[in-house]
Amino acid sequence: MSAAVKNPFEHIVEPLDPKDPKQQFFNLSKLGDPRYDRLPFSIRVLLESAVRNCDEFLVKRSDVESILNWKQTQFQTVEVPFRPARVILQDFTGVPAVVDFAAMRDAVMKLGGDPEKINPVCPADLVIDHSIQVDFNRKSDSLQKNQDLEFDRNKERFHETIRCELCVKVKVHRAPSGVGGIEAEAVMLGQPISMVLPEVVGYKVHGAADKFITSTDIVLTVTKHLRQVGVVGKFVEFFGPGVAQLSIADRATIANMCPEYGATAAFFPVDDVSLQYLEQTGREPEKLAYITQYLKAVAIFRDYNDVCQDPEFTQVVELDLSTVVPCCSGPKRPQDRIPVSDMKKDFEACLEAKQGFKGFQVAPQHHNATAPFQFNGKEYALSHGSVVIAAITSCTNTSNPSVMLGAGLLAKKAVECGLSVSVPQGDLIAAGVLSGNRNFEGRVHPNTRANYLASPPLVIAYALAGTVRIDFENEPIGNSEGKEVFLRDIWPTREEIQAVERMFVIPSMFKEVYEKIENVNERWNSLAAPSDKLYTWDPRSTYIKSPPFFDGLVSTCLSVGQPPPQLIQGNVGPFPACPGSTPGPPCGRTRPVLTPYPDYNSYGSRRGNDAVMARGTFANIRLFNKFLNKQAPQTVHLPTGETLDVFDAADRYQQSRIPLLVLAGKEYGSGSSRDWAAKGPFLLGIKAVLAESYERIHRSNLVGMGVIPLEYLPGDTADSLGLTGRERYSVVIPEPLTPRMVVDIKLDSGKTFQVRMRFDTDVELAYFRHGGILNYMIRKMSES
Structure with missing residues (x-):
């Protein structure tokens, strides 16, 4: 494209604040198009990207018109480009991406090109997480031992990863958006995502959740509902007064399950709760004011209680939060939601059902089979449904303070009542209960054939019960000094959790973590990394290899x-x-x-x-x-x-x-x-x-x-x-x-x-x- 070609929408560029003329933005309201105010907020984001990046080459004026005309074009298989402002790469996803970049540099060099062209032009963050495995537990030094062992186990991977990462100069930026997968690599190199302009399902949330309901219960309910609705290839945009009751962590948990209900995107427009979260996590007041001013100027700031802001959707479905009950999902897929009250009979039905997503095909005469064993000098017996893994895993759930605090309070109350976990192990249809978002067969552990997704508090509850074949409403979770203890006796209410959250989840905590995050781990900081243009492949490495x-x-x-x-x-x-x-x-x-x-x-x-x-x-x-x-x-x-x-x-x-x-x-x-x-x-x-x-x-x-x-x-x-x-x-x-x-x-x-x-x-x-x-x-x- 010729450098002389200008953005045809430059006439709507203006300063956000006349006193600061350098901070400019594309004021979409200056398009003067009445269709804009009826667009779903998620489509407005696509429109803003198209207007800002319009160069009549990769992004054309006709693309802008197609997005503005979404009410008609959503049904016409119209292709539009989207250039995200940022790419977020998680550890396991990011490592092969930077390895691919290193290999691409070699390939460009062989074809006579400049290898430094293979360098991210879109800001990107590589987040190293999902790493710590639990080899030690129940001791005060368990965390340090696990960290030391994890670093020894993964030192070569960390070293090779950081060398690859610096070779391609992955940048750090804080703009709001994210994509993943192979397409993300092309996006990082400046290639727009090509997508068919989607239908947008409006998901209206109203009512109030019961005081014992967690965000996990809500997300598993939403996941099953949207699977039934059918949203593959569509956007889902949440609206309605019930959304205002959901915390940012609640919304993140729901959005994180997006691949499991098949939507292209799950979108919560920014509102006051979003800004409160930014304030809570230590953002500067000046930056918050700037963000608020911008979002309101381009009409993508949302008041969920204002029905006049509700846009037009392709289809509207509703959820009354008062109908949500405690639930799990499984035993093999995240969309197979089960109310906790039905878990016992559902698992027993799965035992006999034909081999499949909801069946294990165990003959009726073997349903009550047991396998005795000893542990720490005590006799135990494993049976079908025994919980052998109960894990609060590294996932969106664990970045949600409310459910993590709820799990801690539940465990605290259980200890005060004298309860403890079971410790079965063996080779029957044993169960795993985890707070992740995926439970496909073989993913948790090869020997746990039944795996259920649950909120962190329910993970603790099933660990205490030792089996999924329990009706928490009518059967005790355990006994303490001859007295039956039911789950309702130790389950923390939302009010209890919120009180602890207000006391401890405060801006200073986030600020302290952010300030020392780059220096907190001496072993990580001591890793050496070269500055070569091309990556030097180590033939001895078992972690990094030229693909x-x-x-x-x-x-x-x-x-x-x-x-x-x-x-x-x-x-x-x-x-x-x-x-x-x-x-x-x-x-x-x-x-x-x-x-x-x-x-x-x-x-x-x-x-x-x-x-x-x-x-x-x-x-x-x-x-x-x-x-x-x-x-x-x-x-x-x-x-x-x-x-x-x-x-x-x-x-x-x-x-x-x-x-x-x-x-x-x-x-x-x-x-x-x-x-x-x-x-x-x-x-x-x-x-x-x-x-x-x-x-x-x-x-x-x-x-x-x-x-x-x-x-x-x-x-x-x-x-x-x-x-x-x-x-x-x-x-x-x-x-x-x-x-x-x-x-x-x-x-x-x-x-x-x-x-x-x-x-x-x-x-x-x-x-x-x-x-x-x-x-x-x-x-x-x-x-x-």
Whole structure:
């Protein structure tokens, strides 16, 4: 683009404060367009970004008009660009991103470009969290011991990570927005997100919650409700007087579950409660005044009690907070909400039900089976439903002071009543109860087949009960000096929690933490990092390895071929601890196993090493493969008929130059570990996926890796089409390519059927032609 091209909306730029002419903004109210005041607040954010970044190249005036005309264009599959103001990368997501950047620098250099072009132009934060594992507990020095062991266990990963991070100069900024996954890497390099202008579901919250209800109860209720409504690919915007009663931590907990109910975004417009939170966490009064002035000037400041501010939505659904009851979610999916009052009968129904999301298929005569054992000299018995893991995990729940204080108060009251936890362990359908946001099989622990999401106080409650087969309303949680103690006797009220919160969660606490955050850990600060333009790969590292994504990359765009994929059928798995039986040498084909099993750490901690992650793909022990008709991380190698670990079978196919295809069901890709759920299949030689439907982020990441997402036409499934998975598949991709086009699949049997190719925008088609979004960015940076 010529440097002479100016933003066509420069005429609405003005100072926020006439006394400070340098602080300027695009005053959207000066557009003089009556449609603006009826737009959902979330769409106004898209509009502001489009206006501010309009250059008639990546963002055009026509894009601004499309967003303004949202009332009509939301139904017309209109593609618009969005340039986030900031990228937030969590530890496990951020490590492979900076590794990719380092590898991209090498690739740009090989193509004759300037490697320093691969450098974030969008402000980014890399947050190192989700790290501390609990090896020591119940002692005053447990925290220090766990920290020391964690640093010893992860020192190489931390060292390599900080070297990669400094190599690409990740910046720090405090603008409000965030994206994740493979797309985030392109966003950091200046590429807008290409998205179809979405429908916006207005979620009206009203009424008042019972004094015993937690934010987790609310979020699990909302998650199940929105799953039933169907919000995949849509925005959800919360409004109504009930929102004003929710704290920022409550809202964050609800928004954090967004991937689990399938929405593209869960949006809470800024209001007075938001500003109070900023004040509580130590922001300067001048900055708060500036923020308030700006939000009100562009009409994106919300008063949830003012119905005159309610915009037009595609659809409105409602939640009366008074109907929310204490609940959990499980035993295998976050959307399967269960009122706590029904937990006992629901678990017992799951025991007998057919193997599936709500079934374990245990014969009735075995429902009361027990396994006796000794612990610390005492006799115990494990049974179905025994709680063997009760964990308040590192998640959005734990950044919510109210539920954490509630858990502490509940534990305090339990101790005062003389109660203690159970300590069962064994090999039945044991249960895990955790305060996280995902409970897919194998994610918590391989041996806990039933896993429930719950609020931190309920985690404590089930730990005390020792089983999920309890009706808290009618059965005691324990006994103290011969007296039955019920959960209601020790459950803290919202008033009790709020009193403690007002006393201790104060601005000075946040200010103290923020002031010393960069110097509090001497071992972290002592890590050395180089300043080289290119990353020096350490061949001895088992944590960081140059990925093969760009091997053989040439400067020209790819041509469209007709790959003849063959089947591996299964589901994308999460990242448990690296098992001792990991296929092949876990750190590369030519490297021996250098560490004993306890030091393998987890797949997630080694996601900077593609050799490890490829072996972790489809390695979930609960993976169900129809080839085998049982749960196992294995498949059949069709040429020989052997049953092999998925990695080993894929390796054989690649040696024979046979590309692979996955046949899948609904919501393919649901779970965590977003980028590697797509990178792993790419490394296994998978060229296409055929599914009934996709988890939204996973489909996007498949596109980003150059894997073709195919979708059955309405009414079709593998069963209805008579697919066994033993056929050979040829995907016929004609020219010209268009978004969401229907293509033919030919089988070696002579049968042909049609599917939809889920490249949803022209930009996604461009990524496909280049073999993925990262290849596209490398070529773009090399040319410039």
